[in-house]
Amino acid sequence: MIEAKNLNLWYGDFHAIKNINMTLEKNKVTAFIGPSGCGKSTFLRAINRMHEVIEGARVDGEILLEGQDIYASDRDPVTVRQQVGMVFQKPNPFPTMSIYENVAAGLRINGFRDKKKIDEIVERCLEQAGLWDEVKDRLNKNAMGLSGGQQQRLCIARTLAVEPEVVLMDEPTSALDPISTQKVEELLYELKKKYTIVIVTHNMQQAARVSDRTAFFLLGDMVEYDETETIFTNPQDKRTEDYISGRFG
Numbered sequence: 001m002i003e004a005k006n007l008n009l010w011y012g013d014f015h016a017i018k019n020i021n022m023t024l025e026k027n028k029v030t031a032f033i034g035p036s037g038c039g040k041s042t043f044l045r046a047i048n049r050m051h052e053v054i055e056g057a058r059v060d061g062e063i064l065l066e067g068q069d070i071y072a073s074d075r076d077p078v079t080v081r082q083q084v085g086m087v088f089q090k091p092n093p094f095p096t097m098s099i100y101e102n103v104a105a106g107l108r109i110n111g112f113r114d115k116k117k118i119d120e121i122v123e124r125c126l127e128q129a130g131l132w133d134e135v136k137d138r139l140n141k142n143a144m145g146l147s148g149g150q151q152q153r154l155c156i157a158r159t160l161a162v163e164p165e166v167v168l169m170d171e172p173t174s175a176l177d178p179i180s181t182q183k184v185e186e187l188l189y190e191l192k193k194k195y196t197i198v199i200v201t202h203n204m205q206q207a208a209r210v211s212d213r214t215a216f217f218l219l220g221d222m223v224e225y226d227e228t229e230t231i232f233t234n235p236q237d238k239r240t241e242d243y244i245s246g247r248f249g
C-alpha cells in the first residue's frame with residue numbers, strides 16, 4: 001500500500017503537483033486519467049523518486065510505502081526503485097542483452113550468483129509476464145529481436161524479477177498493437193493478485209476495463225478519486241463528468 005500525504009512537486013517555479021492525498025491499495029489496479037499535461041506522469045515518477053533524475057524537480061510531502069516514508073533521509077533511492085518498479089510507455093529492454101539477461105540483470109546487480117536460482121526466477125517472471133511460451137526456446141537471443149508487445153512484456157518481467165511491491169506503468173500499451181495491448185491488460189488481472197498496480201492511461205476504455213479505482217487529475221490537482229465504476233457512471237465533480245464524457249482533453 002502507498003499513501004501520498006500533502007504531496008507537492010515543482011519543476012523550478014512551476015507547481016506541477018498540488019497537495020495530493022491518496023491511498024493506493026494493494027491487490028488493486030489504480031488508473032490515473034486526465035488531459036495531457038495534468039501531472040499524471042509527474043506524480044507517478046514521484047512515487048518511486050524518479051523525478052530526482054530531473055534537474056530542478058523538487059518534492060514536498062510524504063509518500064509512505066507500507067507506512068515508511070520513501071523520502072526519509074536514510075532511504076536509498078535505488079532500493080525504493082526496486083520496491084516500486086516502473087514500466088514505461090516505450091518498451092526499453094537493455095539493447096545489447098539477451099532476453100534472459102534482461103530479466104536477470106537486476107538480480108545480478110543485487111549480487112545473485114546462483115545460476116539455478118537465477119534460471120528459476122527468470123522463468124517465473126517470464127511466466128508471470130505472459131511471455132515464457134513465446135521465448136523459452138530463444139532465451140539467449142537478443143531482446144531487440146522481439147516484437148514491441150513482447151518487448152513490453154519483457155520489461156514487465158524485468159521489473160518483477162527484483163520482487164517489487166508496487167508496479168507503476170506509464171501508458172504501457174500506447175505504443176502497442178491491439179493484440180499486445182489485450183495481453184498486457186489481461187496480465188494486470190494476474191499481477192494485481194500480488195502487487196499494487198498503478199497505470200497512467202489516456203485511454204478511458206482501458207481505465208474502465210482494467211482498473212478497480214480511478215483518479216482524475218486536472219492542472220496538477222487530483223479532482224476526484226473513487227471506484228472506477230463510480231468515476232465512469234456517477235462522478236461527483238462536474239469537471240470529471242465533462243472529461244469522461246469527452247467535453248475536453
Ligand SMILES: Nc1ncnc2c1ncn2[C@@H]1O[C@H](COP(=O)(O)OP(=O)(O)OP(=O)(O)O)[C@@H](O)[C@H]1O
Pocket residue numbers: 011014016034035036037038039040041042043054
Ligand atoms: N522535466 C520537466 N521540466 C519542466 N516541466 C515539466 C517537466 N516534465 C513535465 N513538466 C510539466 O509538468 C506538467 C505535468 O506534466 P506531466 O508529463 O506529468 O503530465 P501528464 O499528465 O503525464 O501528461 P501526458 O498525458 O501528456 O503525458 C506539464 O505542464 C509539463 O509541461
